[in-house]
Amino acid sequence: MPESSSRKKAAYVPPPAKSSGPKTNPPWFLPVMLTLMLVGLAWIVVTYLTQSDYPIPGIDQWNLAIGFVLILGGFGMTTRWH
Structure with missing residues (x-):
């Protein structure tokens, strides 16, 4: 009975290493992120203190919605922070 030919696998070649260093954020990123969260918080506090006026x-x-959107924008930026 004839023997089946054996399959030869190619030698494993690892992917090339990335030479770039660790990712960093631009200098404006952290101040903008914190400012969005603090302005959103202040917006909500002012809305409550003035009874939505x-x-x-x-x-x-809708003033509450604007405040929450500002806070969510800041928290959304935290997911991209390195």
């Missing part, structure tokens, strides 16, 4: 008069409870 300020920071933007006339939009009532």
Whole structure:
């Protein structure tokens, strides 16, 4: 009975090592991230203290949404921070 030919696998060649150093953020990243979170917090505090009249008069409870969006933007940036 004939023998089946054996399959020869190529030698493992590891992928080339990346020569770039550790990733860093631009210098503006951390101040913008912290500012978004703090401004969002201040926006919500002002909204509660003025019973939804300020920071933007006339939009009532949407002031809370604006504050939360600012905070979420800051927290979203934390996922990209190195």
